[in-house]
Amino acid sequence: MEASFKPEEARVPAALPLPTPPVTKFKIALCQLSVATDKERNIAHAQQAIEDAADKGAQLILLPEIWNSPYSNDSFPVYAEDIDAGGDASPSTRMLSEVSRSRKITIIGGSIPERSGDKLYNSCCVFGTDGKLLAKHRKIHLFDIDIPGKMTFKESRTLTAGERPTIVDTEVGRIGIGICYDIRFQELAAIYAARGAHLLCYPGAFNMTTGPLHWELLQRARAADCQLYVATCSPARDGGSSYVAWGHSTLVGPFGEVLVTTEHEETTLIAEIDYSVIEQRRTYLPFQKQRRGDLYQLVDVDRLNSTGAK
């Protein structure tokens, strides 16, 4: 659909509205999972990690990018699931739905290859505490990179890009979703912040070339720019796979501070989020109110195009 621009309706407000979340403090778990070639094993393995984290009091679970399949263009079509059909057509999301319901937790289900008609997407499903699918984010920015001699990958060889930002109200606050490369696009994070996000979640699998330089930097930048929490979750590193993930799943606070992080081995990080810190940071350092809307503007095109957007 053609956007009919009415910039006055789409301008990101100077002062960001922060809705009252259902809970102020809660525990998040980042499950940095090892990924094997056996999909059934990956599903059972993820379920175990989620249940262990729930036993330790986590109310929100974040999984890695592409946790049910090896990260490769050859694997995506083979491991892809029809999420919309559900049931046997999507054993990975069926497990996420069942566990979120049985443990009454919110799950940001990392991402899996999704088949929809003749297209494939890299998709993240969000499940509420009743097991219902609250949202599905299809990776908007495909990872096409060519650093000669170091890193070449072209997701666009097999995948199609998603067309919409995804922000979702959950029992643990308003959450903006991005997948891996999506973190490089600060406008997306700014739009989520403008729509009142408390937390941005990025399942991601950075690599050994860009990971050391950019992974933490980008997370801290998004958190400091938007003054909100940023959580990331990577697969654990497998040195023998064709794509070697950087690991280093991390939670960053609204001052850009790293609250918890790890190396590259399989592990689950559990940390506390306290949303009252967001207001405190925005009061101490009120740059959200000091934007020069007379000099520059951010336009929320998706909001213009949709009727029900927040």
Ligand SMILES: O=C(O)CCC(=O)C(=O)O
């Ligand atoms: O942006 C990068 O450097 C890595 C992105 C990536 O690995 C991905 O999108 O899967």
